Structures are given as structure tokens and as C-alpha cells.
Amino acid sequence: MKNKSNGLWARIKKFGIGKIIALAVVASLVVFGVRTYRAAKAAMEALTQGGYIEEQMGLHDIKKTLTGSGSAQPANSYTVTTLMSGEVLTADFEEGDVVAKDDVLYTMDSSDVSGSLERSQISLNQYQRSYNDAQNSKYVKASASGQIISLDVKVGDYVNPRQTIGVIRDSSTLTLKVPFPAENAKDFYIGQLATVTMDGSFEQIAGSISTISETDLPGTGNTTTRSISIEINNPGALSAGQFASANVGGVDSSAAGQLTAKTDRYLSSDVGGDVISISVNEGAWVADGQLILTLGGSGIDKQIQAASEALRNAQLSMQSTRDQLDNYTIKSPISGTIVDKQVKAGDTISGGKLLCTIYDLSYLEVTLQVDELDISDIKVGQTVEVTAEAVPGKSFSGQVTKVSIAGSTISGTTAYPVTIRIDEFEGLLPGMNVDAEIQIAALSQVLAVPNEAVSRGNVVLVTADSPAAKNAVEGYVAPEGYVFVPVELGISDDDYVEIVSGLSREDVIYYIPDTGGDGNFLLQMMNMRMQQVNGGRP
Numbered sequence: 001m002k003n004k005s006n007g008l009w010a011r012i013k014k015f016g017i018g019k020i021i022a023l024a025v026v027a028s029l030v031v032f033g034v035r036t037y038r039a040a041k042a043a044m045e046a047l048t049q050g051g052y053i054e055e056q057m058g059l060h061d062i063k064k065t066l067t068g069s070g071s072a073q074p075a076n077s078y079t080v081t082t083l084m085s086g087e088v089l090t091a092d093f094e095e096g097d098v099v100a101k102d103d104v105l106y107t108m109d110s111s112d113v114s115g116s117l118e119r120s121q122i123s124l125n126q127y128q129r130s131y132n133d134a135q136n137s138k139y140v141k142a143s144a145s146g147q148i149i150s151l152d153v154k155v156g157d158y159v160n161p162r163q164t165i166g167v168i169r170d171s172s173t174l175t176l177k178v179p180f181p182a183e184n185a186k187d188f189y190i191g192q193l194a195t196v197t198m199d200g201s202f203e204q205i206a207g208s209i210s211t212i213s214e215t216d217l218p219g220t221g222n223t224t225t226r227s228i229s230i231e232i233n234n235p236g237a238l239s240a241g242q243f244a245s246a247n248v249g250g251v252d253s254s255a256a257g258q259l260t261a262k263t264d265r266y267l268s269s270d271v272g273g274d275v276i277s278i279s280v281n282e283g284a285w286v287a288d289g290q291l292i293l294t295l296g297g298s299g300i301d302k303q304i305q306a307a308s309e310a311l312r313n314a315q316l317s318m319q320s321t322r323d324q325l326d327n328y329t330i331k332s333p334i335s336g337t338i339v340d341k342q343v344k345a346g347d348t349i350s351g352g353k354l355l356c357t358i359y360d361l362s363y364l365e366v367t368l369q370v371d372e373l374d375i376s377d378i379k380v381g382q383t384v385e386v387t388a389e390a391v392p393g394k395s396f397s398g399q400v401t402k403v404s405i406a407g408s409t410i411s412g413t414t415a416y417p418v419t420i421r422i423d424e425f426e427g428l429l430p431g432m433n434v435d436a437e438i439q440i441a442a443l444s445q446v447l448a449v450p451n452e453a454v455s456r457g458n459v460v461l462v463t464a465d466s467p468a469a470k471n472a473v474e475g476y477v478a479p480e481g482y483v484f485v486p487v488e489l490g491i492s493d494d495d496y497v498e499i500v501s502g503l504s505r506e507d508v509i510y511y512i513p514d515t516g517g518d519g520n521f522l523l524q525m526m527n528m529r530m531q532q533v534n535g536g537r538p
Contacts, residue, residue, distance in 0.1 A: 051512045052479070054463065057505050060448040060496045064440040066377060068368035072388070072422070074430045076360035078333050083351045084108055086328075091345045099332045099358065106343070106355060110328035117325055120318040127307075127314040134307035137271045138295045142286040144265045146170035151267075151282040151292075157275045159295060162268050168286065170263035174234050175210065178246050178257035179225035182216045186226070188248055194230045199243040199256055207232035209248065225254050231262075240264075273297040336360040359430060364422045366398065366434055369408075369415040377440045378403050384420045388434045391427045398422040400438065441491045447503065448496040449487075453511035459484040460499075466507040482510045 090107045093099060151166040159165060176196055180188070192209045213227035230246050232238075240261040246253045273295030280292055340357040343349055366386065370378055384398035402419035420436055422428070453460050461482050462468050472483035490498030503509070 052461075052510055053513060054508050054510050055450075055453075057447065057449070057499075057503055057507045057509060059445040059505075062441075062443045062446060062448055062491055062493050062496050062498055064377075064442070064491050064493045066370065066374055066438045066440055067435065068370065068418075068438075069433065069435050070366045070368050072364045072366055072425070072428055072430055072432050072434055074336070074359040074361055075363045075365060075421075076334055076336065078336070078358045080105060080330065080333065080355045080358065081352060082106070082108070082327065082330055082349070082355060084327050085350045086110075086348065088343055088345050088347045088349060091341075091343060093338055093341070093356075095338050095341050097338045099336065099338060101332055101335045103332045104329060105332055106330040108328040108330070108349075110325055113321065113325045113328065117318075117321045120314070120321045124311075124314040124318045127311040131304075131307040131311040134304045137269070137303065138273060138300045140165065140267060140269050140292045140295065142168055142265075142288055142290045142292055143267075144168055144170060144263045145286065145288045146261075146263055146265065148280055148282050148284050148286060148292075149264075151278070151280075153275050153278075153293070155275050155278060158297075159269050159273060159275060161270060161272045164266045164268050166267035166282075166292070168263070168265040168267065169240065169261045171234055171238070171240055171261045173262040174232050174238055174240065174259045175262065176207065176230045176232065176244055176246060176257050176259055177227060178230070178244075178253035179217065179219065179255055180228050180248065180251060180253050181219070182224040182226045184249075184251040185212065185228060188212055188228060192248060194228075194246050194248045196230060196232050196244050196246050198238070199245070205232050205235065205238075207246070219254055223254075228253070267292060269295060271295070271300055271303065273300045330355065332358060334358055334360050335362075361430075364425045364428060364430065365401075366420040366422065366436055368418045368420065368436055368438075370418045372407065372414040372416065375403070375407075375416045375418075378418050378438060383439045385437045385439070386420070386422060386428075386434050387437075388428055388432050390429075390432045394427060396422050396425055396428055398436065443491065443498060446490070447499045447505065449499055449503070449509055450495060450511065450513065451492060451497050452514040453509050454487070454489065454497055455484070458487055458489055460487050460503065461510040462503070463508040463510060468503050468507045471502070479510070 087109045088106055089109055091105065093105060099105070146168040147170070149167040149169045153159060153165045188209055190209055190212065194207045194209060196205045196207050197203070198205070207230040209228055210231045211229040216224040216226055219225040228246070228248070230248075238259060240259055242259045243256045244259060245256045274297045276294050276296040278293045280286055280290070286292070336358040337360075338356055339359050341355075343353065343355045349355075378400060380400050380403060382400045384400060386396040386398050387394070388396075398420040400418060401421045402417075404417040404419070407414045407416040418438075420438075428434070449460060455461070457476075459473060459476060461478060462485055464481050464483055466485075468485045469483050471485045473486055476484040478484055485502060487502030488500040490500045492498065
């Protein structure tokens with residue numbers, strides 16, 4: 001195998017170009033760098049071999065990237081405004097301060113709304129009571145504990161408002177009201193023990209004075225009496241309506257009296273309706289507040305519906321007033337940094353005024369517009385190198401976080417937004433223009449050939465003595481001493497393409513190099529000099 005590097009300078013001398021071309025090559029290397037050296041070397045080789053050069057297969061790094069530009073933006077931003085008008089009472093923050101979500105930024109004078117809120121609350125309470133009353137109107141409940149003495153309706157009957165539908169009587173305590181001689185009664189006192197004797201059975205039961213009349217009434221034989229009420233605990237055998245007499249302190253009552261129950265309550269409804277259910281039977285004992293029967297019908301339903309709607313309107317009015325009051329306290333919508341403060345305490349503002357601007361600087365984002373031909377190569381999670389002219393000598397690491405499918409078409413070309421997130425960005429500020437290089441794929445020291453070495457059909461020229469020559473393909477015309485062999489390709493970058501299979505390190509490839517602009521410049525210089533040396537002939 002020939003040493004192409006040493007042969008380069010020999011061929012320069014052979015063509016008679018001499019020191020002038022050598023100086024041109026050196027100057028180009030200084031100006032264009034190592035890549036130009038490869039191009040210049042390839043150009044020299046190409047001049048001596050009809051445009052082709054031989055090259056031993058080698059290992060190369062391949063880095064496939066896609067580049068674009070955009071501007072750095074905060075993770076989130078928010079301009080704080082208000083719909084309220086009035087005086088700003090507090091604004092306890094400054095530009096550069098870090099705030100958390102829901103931190104109070106401003107408070108405004110809300111005295112007028114506070115009064116409206118109190119009135120709305122009063123109105124709401126009234127409508128709530130009205131609704132409760134309407135809801136409860138269909139239920140007839142016991143107004144006291146006792147026995148259902150009578151129940152005068154059945155399921156299906158219509159009940160008029162305030163119609164008596166039954167009686168509840170509490171006979172656990174009975175009261176006997178009898179007259180006593182006024183001369184003796186004036187010495188009685190409340191709570192004084194008394195003995196009650198039942199007419200007919202002459203059963204005696206203990207009781208006590210509960211009331212003493214202060215008015216004397218005429219009795220028989222020019223006597224005067226006072227009315228005394230005596231309470232007795234019913235042992236269970238007594239009932240209202242029975243007659244009895246009493247003795248207090250050895251003094252008998254002037255006449256007998258009739259036992260009355262402690263409570264007689266009449267059952268009725270405030271509204272009219274149909275009896276749809278009865279919860280107790282006549283004769284049953286009930287507790288105070290216990291359900292007796294339930295009413296229904298269109299009249300009751302309409303009344304409840306109207307009360308419900310009125311209550312709902314009051315609730316909405318209350319909520320609207322409360323929301324309006326909340327608007328006078330302005331909180332931070334996001335966590336972030338205050339970057340602009342337009343209003344301070346003491347200012348009087350009108351609705352719609354911009355108050356301040358907040359940036360979420362937990363990370364920065366860059367959005368690139370990627371061409372439709374390249375978008376399929378972009379995936380979430382790919383690494384991105386970001387640089388900015390405003391921050392020279394420094395690069396920032398980013399990552400693709402979103403590949404949008406909502407493309408936009410301009411002049412027949414469609415591009416798709418790709419979002420890049422930068423977590424570490426010291427020195428990089430929102431709004432700065434940046435360049436981004438997305439790493440599509442990266443391989444280290446893999447078998448590869450220059451891109452120009454691969455011909456159509458994925459074949460590569462190798463020397464006839466290369467190991468891969470045994471796989472030569474037919475139908476391709478190759479220079480003498482060389483053959484085309486098939487290869488399987490992997491990823492590629494601007495310089496090299498990966499060889500997955502078909503070639504090995506022992507193979508020698510044969511190709512026309514793509515010298516690019518730098519190589520063409522050298523060839524033009526050399527060609528011009530050769531024309532001068534050879535009398536104008538190329």
C-alpha cells in the first residue's frame with residue numbers, strides 16, 4: 001500500500017510547480033486548517049490518479065446533528081392585570097423578588113364591595129329559611145310528646161291549610177282545678193302537697209299545688225273561694241275528664257273538679273295537599289317532632305320549586321359578590337421572579353391596567369422550526385448543545401421535550417415546532433438569540449468511509465487485492481485493478497458514513513474525494529500555475 005502523504009509532495013515537484021505551489025499549500029493550511037489539508041492532499045492525489053485516491057479503511061467518530069436557531073424564553077410568563085378600579089393599598093414586592101404561586105401581590109380598597117357582601121349574606125339567609133320552610137311544609141310532625149288521640153285523615157285525602165287532622169294528648173301529668181275557701185286558700189303556696197280523691201273509686205293520689213288564683217270568687221252561702229290547680233303524676237289508670245276532689249293541709253275543696261291532660265295539641269298543616277303517606281297509627285305514642293304524615297301534590301311541589309330557585313339566585317348573587325371581593329386581593333398566578341413592576345401602593349388604577357410581569361425561571365425553553373424532511377429524525381429526549389453570541393466561549397446542555405405535529409407551511413415548505421429545555425443556563429437570559437445543535441445520533445470509532453466513497457446502489461470501490469473483493473458485484477464497470485463491493489450503511493454525518501457490513505479494516509477503498517470549496521481553490525491555483533508553466537495549456 002502506498003504512502004499517500006509522502007507521495008503528495010513528490011508529485012508537486014514532478015509537475016514543476018515548485019516552491020510557488022508549496023507556499024500556496026502552506027498558506028491554505030494556515031488559513032483553512034486541518035480540513036483544508038485533507039482537501040489539498042486529496043486534490044494532489046486526484047491530479048496524479050485521474051481524480052481517484054486510495055485510502056485504507058479506518059475507524060472514525062460520527063456525529064449526526066441538526067442545527068437551528070431561536071430565542072431563549074422562560075419556562076412560563078404571566079402579565080398580571082386586574083378588572084377592578086380603585087386605590088392600591090399594598091404592593092409589598094420589588095422587581096427581582098422571587099414569589100410563590102398564590103402569594104399576595106396587591107390589595108385594593110374594597111370597602112364598597114364589603115357592604116354589598118354583607119347585604120347578600122342577609123338575603124341568602126332569608127331565602128334559605130324560606131326554602132327550609134317550603135321543604136318542611138309537606139311534613140306534618142308532632143308538636144309535643146303524647147298519644148295520638150285521633151287521626152281524622154287517610155291516604156289520598158286532601159287537606160286544606162290549617163285544617164285540624166288529629167289530636168295529640170300528653171296524659172302523663174294530669175291537672176285538677178278545684179275551689180277552696182278563700183280564707184284558707186290565702187295561706188296555701190305553690191308546691192304544697194295535696195291529696196286527690198277520685199269520685200266513685202275514692203282512690204287517693206298524691207299531688208302538689210301548681211297555681212293559686214289571686215281572685216276571690218263567690219261561693220255558696222255568702223262564702224268566697226279561690227281556684228287552686230293541683231298536678232298529679234298519672235299512674236296509668238287515670239284519664240282526662242274524670243272527676244275528683246282535693247284536700248290541702250286538712251282543708252277540703254269546696255267542690256269537685258274535672259281532670260285535664262297536661263297537653264292537648266291539634267295537628268294541622270300550613271299548606272294544602274294530598275295525604276301521600278301516614279307514618280303512625282291512631283292511639284300510638286309519639287315524641288315531639290316525630291313525623292305523622294306526608295303531603296304532596298302540584299301546589300306543594302310548585303312552592304318548593306319556587307323557593308329553591310329563589311335560594312339558588314341568592315347563592316349566585318352571594319358568590320358573585322364574594323368573587324368580586326376576591327378580585328380586590330391580587331395573587332401571583334405562578335411561582336417565579338418579578339421582572340417588571342408597573343404599579344405601587346397609593347396608585348389609583350382603572351380596570352385592565354397592567355400591574356406587573358412574572359417569569360418562571362426554573363428553566364429556559366427554545367423553540368426551533370424544523371423542516372419536514374428532518375422532523376422524523378427528532379425525538380423527545382435527544383441531547384442539544386446550545387450556544388449564544390451574547391455568552392461567548394460557553395455552551396449549554398439542553399434536551400428535546402416536545403415535537404409538535406402542528407406544522408406551518410410557508411411558500412410550499414412545512415416546518416414543525418420543536419421545544420428544547422435548558423435547566424442549567426447561568427449567563428443566558430430570556431430573549432437572547434441562540435443556536436442549537438440537536439444530536440440525532442453519535443458513534444465513536446466505528447468503521448466508516450467518506451460519504452463520497454459510496455456510489456449509487458450502496459457500493460464501494462476497493463482494490464482487487466482487498467479481502468472484500470471476493471464479494472464483487474457484477475454489472476459495474478470499475479477501473480483496472482479495482483472492483484465494486486456491496487455494503488450495508490448505518491448513520492452518517494457531513495464527512496463519513498458508517499459501514500455496518502461489507503468492508504473490514506484490511507480493505508483499501510478507491511474514490512474521488514469531495515474537496516469542497518477549499519480543495520477547489522487549491523486546484524484552481526495549481527491549474528493556473530500549470531497553464532503558465534505549459535504555455536497556457538491546462
